[in-house]
Amino acid sequence: HVQVAESGGGSVQSGGSLTLSCEYTGRSDCLGWFRQAPGKEREGVATIDTDSSTTYADSVNGRFTISRDNAKNTVYLHMSSLKPEDTAMYYCAAGGRYGGTCLLQYGMEYWGNGTLVTVSS
Numbered sequence: 195h196v197q198v199a200e201s202g203g204g205s206v207q208s209g210g211s212l213t214l215s216c217e218y219t220g221r222s223d224c225l226g227w228f229r230q231a232p233g234k235e236r237e238g239v240a241t242i243d244t245d246s247s248t249t250y251a252d253s254v255n256g257r258f259t260i261s262r263d264n265a266k267n268t269v270y271l272h273m274s275s276l277k278p279e280d281t282a283m284y285y286c287a288a289g290g291r292y293g294g295t296c297l298l299q300y301g302m303e304y305w306g307n308g309t310l311v312t313v314s315s
Contacts, residue, residue, distance in 0.1 A: 195220060195304070196218055196219060196220035196221070196222050196288040196303070196304040197218065197219045197220065197304065198216050198217070198218045198219075198225075198286045198287065198288050198304055198305065198306040199216065199217050199218075199286070199306050199307070200214060200215070200216045200284065200285065200286045200306045200307070200308060200309040201214070201215050201216075201217075201309060202214040202215045202309060203284060203309030203310045203311045204310075204311070204312070205312045205313075205314065206276055206311075206312070206313055206314075207276075207313070207314055207315075208276060208277055208278055208313055208314065208315050209275060209276065210274075210276050210313070211272070211273060211274040211275075211276065212273050212276065212311060213270055213271065213272045213273070214227065214270065214271040214273070214284055214286075214309060214311070215268055215269075215270055216268065216269045216270070216271075216286030216306060217266075217267055217268050218267050218268070218269065218286070218288055219267065220288075222288035222289060222290075222304070223243060223244055223289075223290050223291055223296065224241055224242070224243060224288065224289050224290060224291055224296035224301055224302070225241065225242050225260075225262055225269040225286070225287070225288050225296075226238065226239070226240060226241035226242070226260075226286070226287050226288075226289075226296065226298070226302055227239040227240050227241075227260060227269075227271045227284060227285070227286060227287075228284070228285045228286075228287055228298075228302075229280075229282035229283065229284045229285065229311075230282055230283050230285070230308075231279075231281060231282040231283075232282075234282075236285070237251065237298075238251055238297075238298025238299060239251050239254055239258065239260075239271070239284070239298075240254065240258055240259075240260035240271060240298075241260070241296035241297065241298060242260045242261065242262050242269065242296065243291070243295075243296045244264075246261070246262065247296075248260055249295070249296060249297065249298055251298060253279075254273075254280075257273065257274055257275045257276075258271060258272065258273050258274070259271070259272045259274075260272075269286065271284070273311070276311075276313045277313060278313050278314065278315045279313075280311065280313050281311060281312050281313045282310075282311060283308040283309070283310050283311075284308060284309050284310075284311050285305055285306055285307075285308045286305070286306040287302035287303075287304060287305050287306070288302065288303065288304045289301040289302035289303040289304065290303070
């Protein structure tokens with residue numbers, strides 16, 4: 195059983211940066227960040243595998259970077275060039291590969307409670 199807990203959310207102005215952290219217990223092949231904006235469905239943001247291979251949503255590719263420190267059991271999401279449309283509750287998740295890859299759409303089994311990111315224009 196894996197447990198995850200996010201931290202680092204907050205308010206930032208458009209164009210700014212913010213780094214989210216997620217501490218996890220247990221072992222998981224895939225770790226990921228997801229977000230849900232008010233009135234919208236949850237969407238995948240980024241995933242990272244044990245070999246540090248990554249997958250990003252098109253909307254954040256080039257602006258967000260996911261990384262993991264296995265020694266500290268922590269996964270990070272560094273967000274830069276933030277936009278108001280990045281405002282959402284951000285969730286950390288852990289799970290397994292689907293078809294041999296950590297996907298944005300499937301595979302996550304364990305979820306945190308979320309941390310709120312607000313980007314003002």
